[in-house]
Amino acid sequence: MRNKILVIGCGRLGAAIANESFTKGDNVLVMDADKGSFDRLSDVFSGYTITADATDVNALEDAGIDNVRTVVITTGNDNVNLFLAHVCDRIYHVPHVYVRFDDPDKGVLVKGYNIIPIYPFQLTHDKFLALRNQEDKK
Amino acid sequence: MKIIVAGGTFEAEYIIKMFHKKDNQLVVINNSKEEAELILKRERVAVYVGDPWRNYVLEEAHAEDADVFIALCERDCDNFASCLLAKKCFGAKKCICVVNNPTNVDLYKTLGIDSVISSTYLLGQSVKTESSVEELMKTLSLENNKIVIVEAVILSKYKIAGKKLMNIAFPKYAAISCIYRAGQVVIPNGQVDIRTRDKLLIACAPEDQNKVMAFIEQEK
Numbered sequence: 001m002r003n004k005i006l007v008i009g010c011g012r013l014g015a016a017i018a019n020e021s022f023t024k025g026d027n028v029l030v031m032d033a034d035k036g037s038f039d040r041l042s043d044v045f046s047g048y049t050i051t052a053d054a055t056d057v058n059a060l061e062d063a064g065i066d067n068v069r070t071v072v073i074t075t076g077n078d079n080v081n082l083f084l085a086h087v088c089d090r091i092y093h094v095p096h097v098y099v100r101f102d103d104p105d106k107g108v109l110v111k112g113y114n115i116i117p118i119y120p121f122q123l124t125h126d127k128f129l130a131l132r133n134q135e136d137k138k
Numbered sequence: 139m140k141i142i143v144a145g146g147t148f149e150a151e152y153i154i155k156m157f158h159k160k161d162n163q164l165v166v167i168n169n170s171k172e173e174a175e176l177i178l179k180r181e182r183v184a185v186y187v188g189d190p191w192r193n194y195v196l197e198e199a200h201a202e203d204a205d206v207f208i209a210l211c212e213r214d215c216d217n218f219a220s221c222l223l224a225k226k227c228f229g230a231k232k233c234i235c236v237v238n239n240p241t242n243v244d245l246y247k248t249l250g251i252d253s254v255i256s257s258t259y260l261l262g263q264s265v266k267t268e269s270s271v272e273e274l275m276k277t278l279s280l281e282n283n284k285i286v287i288v289e290a291v292i293l294s295k296y297k298i299a300g301k302k303l304m305n306i307a308f309p310k311y312a313a314i315s316c317i318y319r320a321g322q323v324v325i326p327n328g329q330v331d332i333r334t335r336d337k338l339l340i341a342c343a344p345e346d347q348n349k350v351m352a353f354i355e356q357e358k
Contacts, residue, residue: 079218083219086249105194106219109227
C-alpha cells in the first residue's frame with residue numbers, strides 16, 4: 001500500500017518537512033547521502049533515516065519507493081532533483097512528486113508530467129512584490 | 139552536421155578532433171575555464187564557458203537545432219539535465235549522454251535520452267560477447283537491440299562449408315551482409331561459395347538470432 005512520504009535531501013527544508021510530516025502522523029522516510037545531515041531532525045523524530053545516494057535507483061528501491069505516496073525532493077543540486085523527479089514520476093509512478101528548484105528555468109523540463117515544482121526564487125520574488133504593494137497602499 | 143560538445147576533458151578534445159571538419163559546425167561548451175583554454179589552444183575551436191544544463195548558456199552559445207548533442211560532463215545527472223534541455227527546448231535531433239554508473243544506461247534511455255554510453259556497461263557487454271559460444275559466434279546489437287549482427291566463423295564440419303550460396307537454403311529472416319575471408323571483404327552473391335574459416339556477418343532480428351546460429355551450426 002502506498003502510504004509513505006519520502007523526503008530526499010535532509011537539508012533545512014527537507015528536515016523541516018520531515019519533522020512536520022512525522023508530527024502530523026505520517027509514515028516518514030528521509031534519505032540523504034550524508035549521515036550528519038540527520039542531526040537536523042528533531043529529537044522526537046522517529047521515522048526512518050536512510051543514508052544513501054538517491055541518484056542510485058537501487059537505493060530508491062531498497063527504500064521501498066513502490067510504497068511511497070508522496071515524495072519531496074529537496075537536495076541542494078537542481079540537476080539531481082530534476083533527475084529524481086523524472087524517475088519517481090515516470091519509472092515508479094509515485095502519485096505525488098514535489099521538487100524544489102533554485103533555477104526557475106527548470107520548470108519547462110518537468111512540464112507535462114505529474115511533477116509539482118517549487119521555486120524559492122519565485123516565492124521570495126512574489127512575496128516581495130506583495131509586500132511592496134502593501135507598502136505603496138499605505 | 140551541427141554538433142554540440144558539452145563538458146568533458148580529454149574525451150571532449152578527442153571528439154572535437156574527430157569532427158572538426160569543414161562540413162561540421164561545432165559548438166563547444168565547457169564549464170571549466172581552464173579546459174576551455176586548453177581546447178582553444180590545442181584544437182583551435184572557440185569554446186563557450188558555462189554550464190550546459192543552463193538555459194541561457196545554450197541560448198548564448200547558439201546551441202539550437204543540433205543534429206547531435208553530446209554530454210560529457212563528470213556527473214551523470216548533469217549530463218541528463220543537459221540532454222533533456224537540449225532535446226526539449228533547443229530541438230536537438232539526437233542526444234548522446236555519457237554516464238559513470240552503468241545502471242543508468244537503461245534508465246536514461248527509458249527517460250528519453252537517445253543514446254547512453256557507459257564504459258563499464260560496454261566492458262560488461264564486451265565480456266559477455268567474448269565469452270559466448272566458444273568464440274565462434276559473436277553478436278553486436280544495433281538500434282537499441284532491434285537488429286543484431288551475428289558474426290559466425292565457419293568450421294569444416296558445418297553443412298554449409300564448401301557450398302555456393304545459391305545452393306544453400308538460407309533462412310529468409312536473415313541476410314549475410316558480408317564475408318570476411320583472409321583479410322579481405324567479400325560481398326556475397328549466389329556464385330560465392332562459403333569456405334572453412336570464413337567469417338560471416340549476418341544481420342537479423344534478435345528473436346531470430348538463435349535460429350540463425352542453429353542453421354549455421356548444422357553439421358554434415
